[in-house]
Amino acid sequence: MRYRHEFAINAPLAAVVEFHSRSENMAAITPPPLIVQMRQAPPLLAEGSRMDFTLWAGPIPVPWASAIEAVTPYGFVDRQLEGPFETWVHQHSYVPLSDSVTLVRDEIQAELKRHPWWRLVGLAMWLGLPLLFAYRAWQTRRIIQQAAAAQP
Numbered sequence: 001m002r003y004r005h006e007f008a009i010n011a012p013l014a015a016v017v018e019f020h021s022r023s024e025n026m027a028a029i030t031p032p033p034l035i036v037q038m039r040q041a042p043p044l045l046a047e048g049s050r051m052d053f054t055l056w057a058g059p060i061p062v063p064w065a066s067a068i069e070a071v072t073p074y075g076f077v078d079r080q081l082e083g084p085f086e087t088w089v090h091q092h093s094y095v096p097l098s099d100s101v102t103l104v105r106d107e108i109q110a111e112l113k114r115h116p117w118w119r120l121v122g123l124a125m126w127l128g129l130p131l132l133f134a135y136r137a138w139q140t141r142r143i144i145q146q147a148a149a150a151q152p
Contacts, residue, residue, distance in 0.1 A: 001109070001110050001111065001112070001126060002107070002108065002109050003106075003107070003108040003110075003126070003129050004105070004106070004107045004108075005105070005106045005129070005130075005133035005134075005137070006103055006104060006105040006106070007103070007104055007137040007140075007141075008097060008101055008102070008103050008104075009101070009102055009104060009137075009140060009141050009144060009145075010100060010101055010141075010145060011100070011101075011102055011144045011145065011148060012096070012099060012100055012102065013073075013074075013094055013096040013102050015102075015144055015147075015148065016094050016102045016104060016140075016144065017073065017074075017094055019140065019143065019144050020045075020076075020092060020094075021044050021045050021046075022043065022044060022045070023038065023041035023042060023043060023044070023045055023049075023051060024038075024043070025143070026038070026051075026053070028139060028143060029135070029136040029139040029140055029143075030055075030132075030135075030136075031131065031132060031135035031136075031139075033057070033058055034055055034056065034057055034132075035055070035056040036053055036054075036055060036056075037053060037054040037055075037056060038051070038052075038053045039052040039053055039054065040052040041053065045068045045071075045076070046068065046071060047068065047069065047070075047071040047076075048067070048068065048069075049067070049068040050065060050066070050067055050068070050081070051064075051065065051066045051068070051078070052064075052065045053065075057121075057124075057125075060121070062083070062084050062121060062125075063082060063083065064080065064082065064083035064084070065080070065081040065082040065083065066078040066079060066080055066081060066083075066088075066090075067079050067081050070091075074093060074094050074095065075091065075092045075093040075094050075105075076092050077089060077090065077091050077092070078090045078092070084113065084118050084121045084122045084125060085110045085111060085112060085113060085118075085122050086110075086111040086112060086113045086114070087109070087110060087111045088108065088109075088110045089108065089109045089110070090106065090107070090108045091105075091106070091107040091108075092104075092105075092106060093105040093106075093107070104137070104140065106133060106136075108129070110122070110126065112126070
């Protein structure tokens with residue numbers, strides 16, 4: 001299965017990269033009713049970082065662990081090590097459209113697990129990706145642009 005989403009943000013490349021390098025921002029861009037409970041992650045993501053967290057879908061805990069790979073000045077990959085999918089590879093890409101506008105692109109390749117419960121959980125999550133990424137785009141724009149407006 002493949003999914004792709006992209007949006008432009010009125011922010012320079014450096015601001016977008018810096019925002020996405022902070023593990024704490026994952027919770028900030030995750031829409032309710034999902035809740036991210038970080039178990040372990042470095043404050044700044046880098047090559048070889050590992051993020052361990054639980055996604056709470058209401059009362060249902062979904063444990064997840066990801067490795068951060070292929071870090072460049074224009075993005076990174078997070079690869080699921082443990083979680084609801086058989087495989088999950090999420091490429092985060094940032095393309096400067098100008099000095100003050102950046103395109104954010106998310107591309108995901110995934111396979112569902114065969115286990116009936118995890119297959120159902122993974123399918124529900126997969127079907128929710130359009131809403132998840134629409135919310136992430138809105139929140140990313142809002143947070144980055146508010147931070148920029150607060151700077152002198």
